[in-house]
Amino acid sequence: MCPYFTVHMLVVNALLIPLCHGKPDLTSTNVCSSIQGPPGVPGNNGLHGRDGRDGREGPKGEKGDIGSPGQRGVQGPPGKMGPVGPQGKPGLLGTKGQKGEDGRAAAPCDMGRVAALEAGLSTLQNNFNKLEKVLQLLQVKKVGQKHYATDGRVMNFESAHKKCQTIGGLLAMPKTEEENKVIHDFVSFYKNSAFLGISDVKKEGSFEYITQGNITYTKWSQGEPNDYKGKEDCVEMVSSGSWNDKNCGEERLVVCQFEI
Numbered sequence: 001m002c003p004y005f006t007v008h009m010l011v012v013n014a015l016l017i018p019l020c021h022g023k024p025d026l027t028s029t030n031v032c033s034s035i036q037g038p039p040g041v042p043g044n045n046g047l048h049g050r051d052g053r054d055g056r057e058g059p060k061g062e063k064g065d066i067g068s069p070g071q072r073g074v075q076g077p078p079g080k081m082g083p084v085g086p087q088g089k090p091g092l093l094g095t096k097g098q099k100g101e102d103g104r105a106a107a108p109c110d111m112g113r114v115a116a117l118e119a120g121l122s123t124l125q126n127n128f129n130k131l132e133k134v135l136q137l138l139q140v141k142k143v144g145q146k147h148y149a150t151d152g153r154v155m156n157f158e159s160a161h162k163k164c165q166t167i168g169g170l171l172a173m174p175k176t177e178e179e180n181k182v183i184h185d186f187v188s189f190y191k192n193s194a195f196l197g198i199s200d201v202k203k204e205g206s207f208e209y210i211t212q213g214n215i216t217y218t219k220w221s222q223g224e225p226n227d228y229k230g231k232e233d234c235v236e237m238v239s240s241g242s243w244n245d246k247n248c249g250e251e252r253l254v255v256c257q258f259e260i
Contacts, residue, residue: 127260130168139189141182147258148172148182152190157234157248160195161210164256171197172255173209174237175217184241186255194253196243198235200225207235219243 140149155163161171173196174180187194197210204227208214221238225245232245236252246252 130258130260139186141185143179143182145259146179147260148186148255149258150186150253150255153254154192154251155254156251157195157199160252160254161197163254167256169256169258171195171210172257173197180219180241183237183255186253187237187239187241190253192253193236193238194255196235196237199233199248201233
C-alpha cells in the first residue's frame, strides 16, 4: 500500500475511533462498524439551475401533411383591360318582319316650276363663275350692277378684248359719268392709259361699242377724235379721264366689265 493511502486512512481512523471506543488509537488501521441511523428529514429543494445552452440544430424532419384550405380572401381590384378579341361569327338570320304600310302618293309635279328653278340655278351658277374669275383680278370696283376689274396688265386692243371675254366679261364701255370715273381711278392708280370697248373699225368716224350699237355717252378730249395719220381706230382713256382715238396695235391697260 502506498504511503499516501496509509496516511489518508490513519486520519480517517483517528476521527472515527473516538466514536467507537472512546479513545483514539492512532496506530490501529481498523475502522469500527457503524449502525445505520434513521433517515434524516429531507432538505429543501435547491434553486433551479441556469438554463443550459441551446443544443445543435437537429436534422430536418419529414414533410408534414397538407393542411386544410383557408377561408376565401376578399376580392381584389379589377385588372387592366385585355386586348380586343377576334370578331365573332355572324349571328343567325332573324325572322322576317311584317310588311309596312303603303306610302302616300306623290303630289303632281309642277314641271313649269321645276323649269323655273333650274333656270334660276343655272343663272346663279353662271354669275358665280363670273364673279370667281373677276376675283382673280387685283382691283375691283362696282357701279350699279356692273363690276369693273383689272390686274394691271397691258395689251393691244384685240388681246385685251379676248382677255376680258375669256373670263366672262367685256372690255370696259363707260356709258355714264360715274362709270367713266371708276375706269379713270384705275388709270390714275396704274399711271397708264386704258383701252375702252369702243372703235370705228367698221366705218371711219362712226364709233360704236364692241357689242355693236352707236355710243350713247362720250368724253372726248379737245380736238379728238382726229384719226392721226389715218391709223387711229380704237379709243383710250388718258390720265385726265377724257378720251382719245388711238392705234389699236399699241398696248394699254386692260379694264374689264362684268354685269352680275
